[in-house]
Amino acid sequence: MTQQTELSVDLSVGPIAYEDTGGDGTTVVLLHGLAQDGTVWRHVVDELGTSVRCIVPTLPYGSNHVPVRPGAKITPHSVALLIGEFADALKLGDDTVFVENDAGRLQQLAAERPDRVGRMVIAGCEAFDNYPPGPAGKLLEVAARVPGGITMLVRTLSVRPLRRMPGTGYAVMSQRPVPHELIDRWIEPLRKDPAARKLLLHYLRSGVKTEMMEAADALRTYDRPALVVWGKQDRMMPLAHGRRLAELLPQGRLVELDDCGTLIPLDQPRALAAAIREFVAAD
Numbered sequence: 329m330t331q332q333t334e335l336s337v338d339l340s341v342g343p344i345a346y347e348d349t350g351g352d353g354t355t356v357v358l359l360h361g362l363a364q365d366g367t368v369w370r371h372v373v374d375e376l377g378t379s380v381r382c383i384v385p386t387l388p389y390g391s392n393h394v395p396v397r398p399g400a401k402i403t404p405h406s407v408a409l410l411i412g413e414f415a416d417a418l419k420l421g422d423d424t425v426f427v428e429n430d431a432g433r434l435q436q437l438a439a440e441r442p443d444r445v446g447r448m449v450i451a452g453c454e455a456f457d458n459y460p461p462g463p464a465g466k467l468l469e470v471a472a473r474v475p476g477g478i479t480m481l482v483r484t485l486s487v488r489p490l491r492r493m494p495g496t497g498y499a500v501m502s503q504r505p506v507p508h509e510l511i512d513r514w515i516e517p518l519r520k521d522p523a524a525r526k527l528l529l530h531y532l533r534s535g536v537k538t539e540m541m542e543a544a545d546a547l548r549t550y551d552r553p554a555l556v557v558w559g560k561q562d563r564m565m566p567l568a569h570g571r572r573l574a575e576l577l578p579q580g581r582l583v584e585l586d587d588c589g590t591l592i593p594l595d596q597p598r599a600l601a602a603a604i605r606e607f608v609a610a611d
Contacts, residue, residue: 361430462564559588
């Protein structure tokens with residue numbers, strides 16, 4: 329297992345926890361999706377080993393165990409800018425590779441601050457008009473509109489047999505069951521802390537579908553190295569969207585992985601790590 333140092337950096341919303349493997353290799357920032365934390369990347373980090381320096385922040389998506397400042401407003405757009413603020417605070421160079429799975433905030437950051445995103449890997453993410461994405465995203469959106477809906481959804485996910493119901497929650501995101509230990513960790517703040525549920529609720533109610541379309545259009549001028557990695561069995565993020573992203577990015581390349589859903593870091597960590605390693609070495 330690759331050694332990681334647990335750290336935190338104080339940003340505009342409060343402290344953001346992250347892990348850093350250190351080393352002299354190219355810095356790779358690994359970004360997770362909603363209602364998850366940095367542990368989704370654990371196998372990829374192990375596969376990458378000492379070939380690169382991995383930095384894995386836990387973003388304030390409701391599963392963060394380090395709370396943000398009271399009153400902090402978290403929206404899709406603000407998280408995109410927060411990723412840039414995080415990289416600025418750590419003084420990461422313009423050769424840094426940003427990798428995102430599940431969410432679409434990296435596309436928004438690259439559209440708004442292309443100078444901040446030197447190189448990027450879009451690995452099975454929200455794109456174009458797919459927001460909220462797929463069945464799991466739609467379920468979250470509905471829960472956010474119903475009083476007590478998020479609380480009820482979290483309670484449902486707390487019952488282990490219900491997590492494996494086809495087409496729902498984390499079950500629709502992966503080709504194989506997401507380990508209970510990860511889900512337990514991800515939902516713990518949402519289960520115990522009303523502030524965490526409020527954070528997630530505000531995020532879900534603040535999303536604007538047109539923002540992703542605008543970001544995609546801006547990516548046409550992102551003339552920097554970019555890799556798109558997509559799971560062929562992804563039920564949340566259409567495979568056609570991965571191909572469209574690779575085509576519109578001036579330096580875009582595409583890798584499609586078999587036996588793989590949305591959570592590529594869990595379904596195909598070795599293949600994803602290999603694609604990242606090759607991408608880093610090529611540019």
